[in-house]
Amino acid sequence: MTASIPPLSRRARSVSAEVAAHLEGLIISGELRAGDRLPPERELAANMNISRSSLRQAMFELESKKLIERRQGRGSTVADTPYTAAELAGSLAETEIELGHASELRDLVEPRIAHLAALRAVESNLLSLENVLGRCHDGNSADESLRLDIEFHALLAHAAQNPLLVTLCTMTTEWTRRTRTLSHRTKRGRRVSLDGHRQIYEAVARHDGASAAVAMEQHLREVRELSLHTGRR
Template sequence: MTASIPPLRRRAHSVSSEVAAHLEGLITSGELRAGDRLPSERELAANMNVSRSSLRQAMFELESKKLIERRQGKGSTVSETPRRAGDLADGLGALDIELGYALELRDLVEPRIAELAAVRAVESNLLALDEVLTRSNETLSPSESLRLDIEFHTLLAHAAQNPLLVTLCTMTTDWTRRTRTLSHRSRHGRRLSLDGHHRIYEAVAAHDSAAAAAAMAQHLREVREVSSPR
């Protein structure tokens, strides 16, 4: 069965980057899953109201990021998790992880992710991150705010262009979900989290790796403080 692709919201950027960002966001959020077959390029271009050449450039970018697989005569499908990343996830998933260890790992990994994202992010990565920030605000429900929080951090890991870091980010998200849920329980916590995301995004967009790492470290400290028992 061919996957359904939601409409593309057009903005003043490279069309191919917008298309790549839109599809990458759908893959990262889980709306498109591994093994899903995408519509034909002709159909997809028509549905998204873009040219075939722009769509083709976007598909080449997604393929280079190993997010989709393209085969002559068989179309495009969403990629499975790379073997090494899958092996890592299987191994780590079997461990009984203490929260303190998970938080410590997150403190080590996520500033490095932000640092690499600032160096490696391309326009489509920045567009996807900006799209999440546009949909985020402090008035959202705690569950929706948490969902967008996780989507932002996952997209940032993808921008670092390293599947093993994406896996580590996903695993630490699972291990720290309870603490992260607490940080979104109040409007103040949601605003604090979003402010942190904006600082990280601005540093990544400026390709300032040191500022991105520092912004992430500050964000993690603030989130931890607001989620601590009162």
């Protein structure tokens, strides 16, 4: 079955980058899943009202990020998790990890992800991150705020262009879900989380790896303190 692609919201950016960001966001959010077949390029370009050359550039970028697979005569499909990453996830998932240990792992992994994302992010990555931040506001529910939080960190990991780091980010997200839930219970917590994301994004957009890592470290400290405070209530 061929996947349905939602309309593209156009901005004054490179068309191919906008398309890549749009499709990447659908993949990261789970709207497009591993194995989903994308419409034929001619049809997809017509539906999105873009040229086939712009679409091809976007598809090439997604393929280079290992988000889709393109095969002659079979079209394009959303890629599975790379075997090496899946193997790592499987071996670690069987081990019972305490929340404190998982938080320590997050402190080790996520600043490095932010640093690499700042060095390696391309225009489509920045557009995807902007899109998530644009959907964050004071009216978000706790559940929606948590979902956008997870999506932001997942997109940041993809911007680092390393599939193993994407897998580590996914695993630490699951291990720290309870902590994240606590930090999003209050409006203040959701605001602090969003402010942290904005500071991280600004550093990534400047391609300032050191500042991105520092912003992430500060963000994780604030989230941890919020979670501890909320958990004691």
